[in-house]
Amino acid sequence: GVEIFSSNSKQPIAEYAGNPLIEALPPILTDEAAMGLIANLPYEATAEELALERSVRIHCIDRLRSVVQPMLIHLELESMFSLLIRRGYVGRNPTSPATVRHLHSLSGAQRYHDGFKSTAETFSLVGLSGIGKSTALWAILSLYPQTIKHERFEGKQFVHTQITWLKLDCPRDGSLAGFCQEFFIAVGKAMGDEHYHKRFRARNINDSLQQMAQVASTFYIGALLIDEIQNLHFAKTGGKDNMLNFFLHLVNNIGIPVVFIGTNSMVSLFSDVLRNARRCCGVGIVEFKRFEKQDDEWKMLVENLWSYQWCQQRAELTDDIYDALYEHTQGVTDFLVKLLVLTQRYAIQSGEERITAASIRLVSD
Secondary structure, eight states: EEEEEOOOOOOSSSTTTTTTHHHSSSOOOOOOHHHHOBBBOOOOOOOOHHHHHHHHHHHGGOOOOOOOOHHHHHHHHHOOOHHHHHHHHHOOOTTTTHHHHHHHHHSSSSGGGGGOOOOOOEEEEEOOTTHHHHHHHHHHHSSSEEEEEEETTTTEEEEEEEEEEEEEOOOTTTTTHHHHHHHHHHHHHHHHHTTTGOOOOOOOOOHHHHHHHHHHHHTOOOOOOOGGGGGGOOHHHTTTHHHHHHHHHHHHHHHEEEEEOHHHHHHHHHHHHHHHHSSSSOEEEEEOOOTTTOHHHHHHHHHHHHHOSSSSSOOOOOOHHHHHHHHHHTTHHHHHHHHHHHHHHHHHHTOOOSHHHHHHHHHOO
């Protein structure tokens, strides 16, 4: 949502004080507060719901899909993102003359690039499909208002629109032109203007990069999150080097922190290049791994999800069921949720009205 900001909160960190872009952000969270905000544990089945018709109860089961149980990796991610976005704004303080000069240079006037020191960094988020990367990311992004309208700052007029984050999915066609288009569509969405992207018609990729740089600076975009990076094809982007140069330019010259999200092979390619980049010291890689069977967090997740049952006979979580769930999901959270949803649907539709290890195996097969 859009938030109007014109107050003046006290910043505990000297580098952050006096910077309207940072002062407009929510306060830095403690681990406890972050966990409370990230968690989404909807209410379990009520007696009234269990008395409902079969066809209606099947709809309740989908509540399982909205469960978010905070894990250590969520906290690590929240704290990295919190740092990334604020550090990136340190080098882009709109009340400092250097930033004003840099904005001026981006508009095609004289180049003042030497005076601009990017404080932007990058990090990468890798893991198999369905392991929970995007879900975790949305949980963390939702802690920040995406668009902030500034009106006054420290008693002076300061009328600007700030977009704190922008999340893009790499297009299925795998081209850089498609990627640039996604960027302008995302900016339009953040501002509530669905026709915004139509203003940008680029002759070539360099043209697009220039326009993206201008837009990113005008709206003080805080972080760019690029998801499904494995969709980009070398063939469609003019080769590997061309694609990597494009992203290097994005990070170095625009000075926006970038988070790359995707499967391992593709992301490691980006991370290696960015580690050798001029200004980009990548913060590193956060890896979403499959859970091991005896992992405490996996056990907790299984127990939490197990409490959401809409069959008329409540099943206990036996060792046999626990084994079956691990055997058929191999520690992938997305598979676990889907398997529980589908097994319950089967149990209700078949009239069994109870989850068993046998039905878990049957549904999985």
